[in-house]
Amino acid sequence: MTLNACLTLLLFVMTVVGLIRFQTRPAAVFGSLLLCLVGFGLVNRQQILAAMANSGLVTLILLMLCSLVLEKTRFLRLLAKKVIVASYRTSWLRLFGLTTLCSAFLNNTAVVATLMAPIRSNPYHNASRLLLPLSYAAILGGTVTLIGTSTNLIVNSFYINETGKSLPFFSFAAVGLLLVLGCGTVLGLYSRRLPEYHTNDLNQKSYFIDAKVANGSPLAGKSVEANGLRHLQSLFLVEVIRGAQLRSPVAPTEILQEGDRLIFAGDINKVMQLHHFSGLELFADKDGLLQRELTEVVVRQESVLVGQTLKGIGFRALFDAAVVAIRRDGQNLSGKLGEVTIAAGDFLVLATGEDYRQRHNISKNFISVSGVAPEQHLSGRREWLALGGFIIAVVLSITGLMDLMQSMLLLLGLYIFSGCVTVNELLRRFPLDIWLIVSVAILLSYALVSSGVAIWFTQQVRQYASGLQPYYLLLLTYVVTWLLTEVVTNNAAAALMFPLAVGLAKGLQVDILPFVMVVAFAASGSFVSPFGYQTNLMVYNVGKYCLSDFFKLGVPVALTYGIIVVVMVPKFFPF
Template sequence: MSTDAYLTISIFLLTICGLLKYQSRPAAVFGLTLLSLVALGLVSKTQLLSSIANPGLITLILLIICSFALEKTRLLRLIASKVIVVGYKTTLIRLFGVTTMCSALLNNTAVVATLLSPIRNNPHHFASKLLLPLSYAAILGGTLTLIGTSTNLIVNSLFIDAEGHSLGFFSFTAIGLMLVTGCGAVLAICVRFLPENEQLLDGSKGYFIDAKIVDKSELIGRSVEANGLRHLESLFLVELVREGRLITPVAPTEVLQENDRLIFSGDITKLGQLSQFSGLETFAHKNDLKDSNLTEVVVRQESILVRKTLKQVGFRALFDAAVVAIRRDGENISGKLGDVELQSGDFLVLSVGDDFKSRRNLSKNFIVLSGVETEIRLNGWKAWLSVGGFLASIALAALGVIDLLEGLVILLGLLIFSQSINVNEVMRRLPVDIWLIVASAILLSHALVNAGVVELIGGFVNQSVGKEHAYLALILVYILTWLMTELVTNNAAAALMFPIAYSLALGFGVDFLPFVMTVAFAASGSFISPYGYQTNLMVFNAGQYKLKDFVKVGLPVSIVYGLIVMIAVPIFFPF
């Protein structure tokens, strides 16, 4: 082997090791991979630029951006209001059906975020009996179309680079329908194993709100009862922090002092009641922000906030926002908010400043829950433009009338000119991580070809085994991709396994398509790990699940999912 081949294989292996070691930072690992390939001269300048501007990758980015406008309409919220009924079986069927259909065309994170609150707040069923099926339905729905999940579009980007043309819009649909039906049936049986975790009556309850008694407050020198702090609507005084000492429970006769920190628990929408007390200051007031301008977010697994306090990271300077409340489902939070060590999956309510939405570090640290975020909602003709334009672009692309990339470019222009979305919002939520991961993966594929590694693997396979072993190789590709999905992330798994699958197909001298589809479906099969897919992370805390809950329900679903893929792929995409 040449020196370039050794270098390229080393970079490939180090990338895998880096992803396993730094699971929460796949973009950083792939970024180093890209820099290494360019610095060592393993790829050309033309290949670098073509990887960054790959048509499939640009289509993926445009699709995500155009979906921002859809999230502002009433479409998903209207659908959500029709899902939950008194009967559990009927609710489960409706929830599964609606979620899979929506996830086939829309961003499945937005679908889950929209349905999360109605499910948590429903008066008929335990939320824990519905939230995990919600996440699984979103994953399965994504397998129905080319645009159903970012994984499919990432694989398509790599396919375009290798073959020069795109996969069909409905290439995934036949097998996707089998997966939805088969896994849905298994899920219907396994939901009996889901826990019945008690939820608070209101999904907004459980938030811990920190307020401070400042100088000259009318509360000083009077008891909790005399100040009327025990008669607030849906807000409860649970703790009092005085000179570093925690007082709980707080007696009605407790006399309040200057600099006391009052810790309330309850409905975040009732926060405005605290403003009626003179000299009671929340984090937002302290930072010259307004309590009325609230945004709810979930802390990502890869966030720099994880295992740190608000004080340690300098939250206000980083995000132009102050945390006014925290909720950690299934666990009580105690003490001052500024001293709470944050965890992935924590729900935060932020009081945001004017510069908040323009900060480019938001998407790396938070999942912003659309439907709670204080942004302008689209109504009237703008809503029709957003929904109609999105569906029209997809329909015309599916019918072959116009290329999806061209349709999305036109739609994005219309959305910006109509101010349905603005440039700041696009820049703030631009999926840079996905862009970097896919571009780096494409570039790595070029490097493997340039160094002769793909040809080397192909020649080795061709000499060692015959075509009759191609199916065994397909099974191996599925298992490796699935393991990487559960251990790392779905997007990274798809990006890394594609060149391996391509090399194997080349070595066996068989059609490349069965291996492509296997990588795509396997990379979407994350059902056992709460961290393999971000919808799993969102419901993990909201449903107060434990890892064993994912294993009990996800393992049977995962096995059936794998069997269907391994049986169906060679039938629909023969060697």
């Protein structure tokens, strides 16, 4: 092997290690890889431009931007209201059917976010028995079509780069439908075994409010009872934090001191009565934020907040919002909210400022669950235009009358000129991380070829694995891709495994398509971990699940999923 080949192979291995070590920063890992590839001269200018403007990647970005408009329509929300009924079985079947159908054509993160609200507020069934099946159904539905999940589109972008042609729109449908039926059956049998956690939502009657006794406050030196803090309307003093000490429950005779943090629980609408107490400063009410609406969000894995405290990172300046409450693993985190270390999957309630809607970093750090949304909902003709235009664009692509990239480009232009979406909204929600990951991964594949690593790998396969049945290496490809998915997320796993899978196929001198399809399906098969797929992360905190819940329900679903894929892919896509 040449020096360039050794260096490229080393960078590939270091990328895998980096993704495992820094699971919440895949974009940073691929960004570092980009600098190394360019810095060491392993790729040229033409390859960089070709990777950044890959037609499959452009199609993926256009489709994700167009799907933002569909999130602003009310059709899915109207259907969601009809899902939950008194019968658990009927509710489960309706939920599974609606979720899989919508996820086959829409962004599954938006589908889950929309359906979570009626599940959490339903009067018939415990939300924890429906939320995890909701996430799994969204994953399964995404495997049915080319546009059902970003993973399929990412694999398609690599396939276009390799062969010069796109995968057909319904190329995933045969195996995908079998996955929906098979895994859906197993999911239905095991869903009843899910525990019933008490999932009272953090709503307007259960917020935790952080206040501080200011220096020179007349409250200092007097008891809680004497200050009138025991008789507030719909607000209750639950904790007093003094230095490193936390006092709970709070006795009426507790003497307050300057610097004490007072933690109240109760109706957020009644919080303004705390303004009547001179010298009591509210943590989340600077600039009057608490007088505005509230929004509930989940912290993304790639958020800059992960591992940081609210105070240390300057949360208010960064997002023009204040954290009212935090929930993690089914527990309400009280105390000094500004000193809480944020983790991926934390559930935050935000009081937002005027500029919150205009910030470009909101969607990159949070998954919106309910409350204030950055965009306004569509109505009337624009709503019908949004839905009808998307259906027409997809039909044109399916029938072959127009390329998917061209139809999505025209549709996006129609959305912009009709006012269905603004350029600012598109800039805020532009999937920069996905664009970076996929383009750099394509660039890495160029380096693997030009440096000779791809040829070397193919020769090794021919030399040492030529006597093996292709099926066994196909099985190995599935297992490795699936393990990477659970560890480094689905998109990164697909990007890393595609060149290896193609190299295996070429080394065995068989068609690459079965290996390509196995990578696509395996990269979407995240059922055991809440951190491998965004929808799992969304329901993890809201449903108050434990890791063991994902394991108990996810293992039988994952095994069924894997068996169907490795058995049926060779039948529909022969070697």
